Structures are given as C-alpha cells and as structure tokens.
Amino acid sequence: MLNEQPYWNPVIETLSREKLRSLQLKKFKAIFKWAYENSRFHRSLYDEAGIKPEDIRSLADVRHVPKVEKSMMQRIQRKDPFPYGDALCVPLEDVTEYRQTSGTTGQPVYQPDTWQDWEWWSECWAYILWAQGYRPSDRVFLPFGYNIFVAFWAAHYAAEKLGCEVIPGGVLDTQARILKIQELKATALMATPTYILGMAATANNKMGIEPASLGITKITCAGEPGASIPSTKKRMEAAWNAKVYDHAGATEIGAWSYECTAQPLGTHVNEAFFLVEIEDIDTGDIIEEPGRRGKMIITALDRIAQPCVRFDSKDVIEWDSGSCDCGRTFRIIKGGVVGRADDITKVKGVLLAPSAIEEVVRSIEGLGDEFEVIVDKLGDVDRIKLKVELAPGFEDKAKEIEPRLKDQLRLKTNLGYRIEIYDYGSLPRYDVKAKRFKDLRDKH
Amino acid sequence: MSTNLDVNAVDKKIQSIRQIASELKEIGRECPALDRNLVRLSASIKMLELNFSDVASLDA
Ligand SMILES: [Zn+2]
Numbered sequence: 355m356l357n358e359q360p361y362w363n364p365v366i367e368t369l370s371r372e373k374l375r376s377l378q379l380k381k382f383k384a385i386f387k388w389a390y391e392n393s394r395f396h397r398s399l400y401d402e403a404g405i406k407p408e409d410i411r412s413l414a415d416v417r418h419v420p421k422v423e424k425s426m427m428q429r430i431q432r433k434d435p436f437p438y439g440d441a442l443c444v445p446l447e448d449v450t451e452y453r454q455t456s457g458t459t460g461q462p463v464y465q466p467d468t469w470q471d472w473e474w475w476s477e478c479w480a481y482i483l484w485a486q487g488y489r490p491s492d493r494v495f496l497p498f499g500y501n502i503f504v505a506f507w508a509a510h511y512a513a514e515k516l517g518c519e520v521i522p523g524g525v526l527d528t529q530a531r532i533l534k535i536q537e538l539k540a541t542a543l544m545a546t547p548t549y550i551l552g553m554a555a556t557a558n559n560k561m562g563i564e565p566a567s568l569g570i571t572k573i574t575c576a577g578e579p580g581a582s583i584p585s586t587k588k589r590m591e592a593a594w595n596a597k598v599y600d601h602a603g604a605t606e607i608g609a610w611s612y613e614c615t616a617q618p619l620g621t622h623v624n625e626a627f628f629l630v631e632i633e634d635i636d637t638g639d640i641i642e643e644p645g646r647r648g649k650m651i652i653t654a655l656d657r658i659a660q661p662c663v664r665f666d667s668k669d670v671i672e673w674d675s676g677s678c679d680c681g682r683t684f685r686i687i688k689g690g691v692v693g694r695a696d697d698i699t700k701v702k703g704v705l706l707a708p709s710a711i712e713e714v715v716r717s718i719e720g721l722g723d724e725f726e727v728i729v730d731k732l733g734d735v736d737r738i739k740l741k742v743e744l745a746p747g748f749e750d751k752a753k754e755i756e757p758r759l760k761d762q763l764r765l766k767t768n769l770g771y772r773i774e775i776y777d778y779g780s781l782p783r784y785d786v787k788a789k790r791f792k793d794l795r796d797k798h
Numbered sequence: 799m800s801t802n803l804d805v806n807a808v809d810k811k812i813q814s815i816r817q818i819a820s821e822l823k824e825i826g827r828e829c830p831a832l833d834r835n836l837v838r839l840s841a842s843i844k845m846l847e848l849n850f851s852d853v854a855s856l857d858a
Contacts, residue, residue, distance in 0.1 A: 363849050364801035376856050470841040477845045627848070656848055 357491075360615075360680065362484035366626045367682045374683060375413060378629050381655035383410050386419065389661040392443035395430050396422075396663065417631065417640055421651055421666045427606070428461045437464050444468055444659050453504040455605045465504070465605050466659045472511070474627075474656055475504075475608060479512030481624055482612035485680070486599040487572055488542060490517030495540035497531045497549070498786075500524035504605045506544050509574070518542075528556045535568055543573045547580025547590060548788045551723045554593035559746075566595035573598045577787055579709045581613070582621065582690030585716035589723065600690045602669070607662050608654045611687060614680040621691075622684040629653040630687075631664075632671060635695060644675035644688070649695045668695040670707070699793060701729055702736045704768050708791040711740065714762045720748035720755050724781040730794040740771045743778050809854035812846045819843060 361367040369377070387407040389396040400406065403420045410416065430439040435446045442449075444466075451467035467475065488494070494513045498505045500522060513520045521538060523531045532553060535543070545553070550573055557563040573596050575581035581590070581600035590598045600621050603609035610628040611621040623630045632641040632648040641648045650669040654662040674688040692698075693707045700706070708727060715725045722743035729738050742759065744752060752775045763771050784790075819839050826832025 359801075365803055365805055365853055366849060369853065373853070373856055377852060380856070381852070468841075469837055470844050473841040473845050474848070477848065626852075 357489050360485075361682070362481045367481075367485075367684065369626070369683055371683055374625050377626060378655065379410075379413050382413070382416055382629055382653060383407065385653065385655055385657075385661055385663060386410055388443065388658060389663050393441045393661065395426075395440035396661065399426075413629075416629070416653075416664070419664050421664045422662075423666045424455075424463060424606070424668075425460075427463045431461070431464055438466050438660060441660050442466060443661060449659055452502070453507070453605055454502050456503045463606055467657075468659045471657050471659050472508075475508035476511035476515055478603075478609040478624060478627055479508045480515050481627075482574070482601050482609060483509070483512055483516055483518075485612055485614040485622070485682075486574055486601075487597070487615050488513065488516055488518055492516075492518040492541045493521065493538060494518045494542045494544070495521045495523050495531070495535050495538070497523040497526070497528075497543070497545055497553070504603075506576070508603075508609060509544055528553055529561060532557050532561060532563060532565075532568075535570065536563065539569055541569060541571050543570050543594075543596075545573070545575065546577040546786050547575050547586055548578060548784050549786055550575065550580075550590050550598070551586075551593065552783060552785065554590075555723070558593075565593050568594070570594050570596045572596055574601055575599065576601050576603060579691055579693060580712070582619070583709055583713045583716070584619070585713050589716055602691050604667065606660075606665060607652055607667060608657060610652060610654070611690070613690070614678060614682065616679040618674070618676070618678045618680075618686055620674045620686040620688045622678065622682055622686055625684045627655055629655060630671075632673065635670075641673070644673040647672045647692065650691075669693075670695055670698055697791065699729070701738055701769060706738075706767055706769065710767050711763070712790075714759070714766050715740075715742055718755060718759055718762065720745055720751050721759070722746075722778050722781075724783065724790075726781055726790050726792065728792045728794060736795065738769060738771050739774065741774045741776060741781060743776050743781055746778050749777070803850075805850055805854045806857070809851045812843065812851055816843050816847075 390400055390407050399420050405418055430441060431437055433439040435442050448468045449466040450469045451472050453465045454462040496506050496510055510520055521540060554565040557565045573594060580586040581598050587598050599613040602611040602621060611623050613621045631651040633651050634641055634648045647670055650667045650671050651664050652667055653664055670692045671687045674686040678686055693709050698705060698707045711727055715721055722745045724743050726741040756773055759773060819836055823836045
C-alpha cells in the first residue's frame, strides 16, 4: 500500500492553492521574525530599509523585504562567530554540518546547518525521491565526491529515510563505479548530466559495457540544466535505458524543486518549504504570470542556522501555465532552471542562453555530446564560434550535418555561428560540471 | 491516490510526542546519551510538524 502512494506527503502535495499561499505567508512571517531577532546581519539590513516583522501582512508585502546577495554573505563571513559571521542565528555549538558553495567566482560562502536543518535538507530530498519513484526496494548508487560541497549528501540521507539501500560511490574512479553498479545490481543513480553522459561513454568506449544493460531504472540529475533540456534528457535516457529526472537545489537555499514521474517538461516548486518569486531582470517587477522569464528570489521557509530570506539566486526561470498529470498542486517552472542570469549574455544584441545551444547540438544525430562555445569580438562586432564533434560512426557525415546544425541554431537562437567540426574525442571532457561557454570579449 | 488522514488528530499525537520529548530533555541535561539523542528526536518531531501540524494550524 505504502509503495503505491504517489506522494511523499499527500496532505501537503495536494493542498489547495489558497491554503498553500496561507501556509507560505504564515511561514514567511515566522522566518523573517526569526532572522530579524537572531541575526545581526539581517536586522541591520531590515532596519536600514525601515521594515519590521509586523509590517508583513500579505504576500504582497514580502517584496518590500530587501534581497540578500551572495556578495553580502561573502563580506560578512570569516569573522566571529567564526567562520560564519553575523548571519548565524544559533549558538555555534548547535551547528553540526559544514558545507560551502562551489562557484568559481570569489570567496566561497560557508553554510552552517543545525541537526534540525540537516533533517530538513533530507526531508526536502525525500519529497524529490518519492516523486521520482524511489521506493524502499531501490538500491541507490551515489557516484560523487563526498566532501565539502553539498552535492548529493542530503540525497544520501533522504534515500536512507525512504528505506532505500544506499551505496556511497565516492573516491572510486568512473570505471570502478560502473563495475560496482554492475556487481551490486544498483537500480538508481544520481549525478550531473555531464557525468551521466561521461559514465555512459566510458562504459561503452573503454569497457565494452552497454550502460543500458546495467539495470538502472531511474536517474536523478542536478547541478546543470541538462535533465530539463529535452535533447540531453533523451540522450541520457537512451544511453541508460532509464527515466531521467531533474531537480534543483543550492547550498545556500536547499533542494527546492523537482520533476515528477509525469515528466511535465519542468519541475515542481516545493511551495510548502520554499517561497519562490520571479523578478524581471530589467525592471525588477515581480512576474506572476506564466511565460515571462526572470530571475529567482527565493526564501527557504524553515531553515534556521543561516536563514535564506529573499535570496537573489540569479537562476533564470519562468512559471508554467499548466497543471501536472501527477495531481500535485505545487506550481511548475517551465523547463526547469534555464540558466544563470550571469551566463545569459547578449551577443550581437540578442539574448543567448547557453542551454539553447546545448538543446540544438544534442538534438542532431551524428554529433557527439561535447561542444564548446566561444564568443569574442572582431573590432566592434561580436563573433560566436561553436566547436562540435562527430559521434563514432559518423566520421564522413560532416558535410551533411553542418547545414542542419546552422539552420537549427539560427532558428532556436537567432544567431549565426562559425562552426568547427572535430573528430570524436578532440574537445575537452569534464568530470562533474562542464564549462562549455567561453566569453572572451572582456579580454580585448 | 489521496489520503483520508485526519490532520488534526495526527497533529494532536505529534504534540504529545513533543511534550514528552521536552520533559525528557529537561531531566536529561546531565546525561549525554539522553540529551544528545533528544536533539535528534526533536529534529524528527520538527519534520512531522512541518508536514502535518503546520497544515492543521491553518484551520485554527
Ligand atoms: Zn507532477
């Protein structure tokens, strides 16, 4: 009976929209008050803006609360209570977990959690995994470096909470991981899209093992948009003969969004645990309606050690207009996280998201999974170069593939490209997260 | 499949566990095995509250 229940929590996941909004308001008031009363950083931010907990009477009032940016956290940290500084809301001795952000820009942000916060992290992940069909009979293999980055740590604890058997696949190299999956007959896997495709290539090309034969039935992705890019999802599903599901989360936020087994071409926001707002990048207005992209401002409604209140995540998202066949009342963001506001750049005056190029490259039969985009300037004119590889077996098809690629790129991104086609294996490979987009324009 | 769970009845039971855990925490201050395990128990109770009590309180 339990295993047939499609929802981790049928009470919350089918709550009426009206009640969900009431729950969000009630929780926002509580976490705002908590941050105001316990964090010197938050109190001075809010005092400066002239806003107090009692000023929040409706969800419309929430947008008057100042946003918190990563750079603000970077500035207040490495001070007492060391290393977290003034945003820490609990005694240092109550902190049981340390993680840090993995971004490449500047000082990492240190993230403290109490044991309750850590339970909350795995509770968020329990919603995700149950919605993606994980059940106690699953044997889950986690091929990630168990270290200072949160990555799939909370997924590990959540899978245990569900009753799954969890195999920690840290430290092992890719081939050893594939052999372990084979030996133990693992049924589920979690990794970045780059690593899922890389593992499949290693199994196929270096080990003579067909990944589709390994018995993996579901894969949960994170860290990159790939699992919500239809052509990349299709490649992963075909390689592993498994269902591939997306999820979104971040060190400073938590695991806030997930795809369900209905695969609605988007991810549900866990609106009982998070308040997501979408802000117009140019005007700063809050976008309520579907179909308009903006950047996400998010509040984790129950995280206490270092609160996440109206955090400017820079993730670019948009609301979907439809409901989902799964019956959840949590809203869907269309196509998951499309990219980062920092990555979406203007080339020749046209807005370009690297994920749009990925969608085209991976939709063309005969091209390998890897590619590289280089934007530079010749005089005052932007130029964009795309390097791709021919997949094994398509070595003599470059002349046929190139015009198709150019047409699709023009159609999907409104830009012209200089295409360079290479033999399979020529472009750089990435282990975890890929860096396929290079903007060299500032260097001229 | 939805649910016939009576959220208010579930909340009542959760609150009685919360009460007992608080009493135990009070008497266990000098005993690590009691105090530290109750921190964990308390976090688990909190998860039950997030899942059920918070919804029950919407009707209150
Ligand atoms: Zn759904």
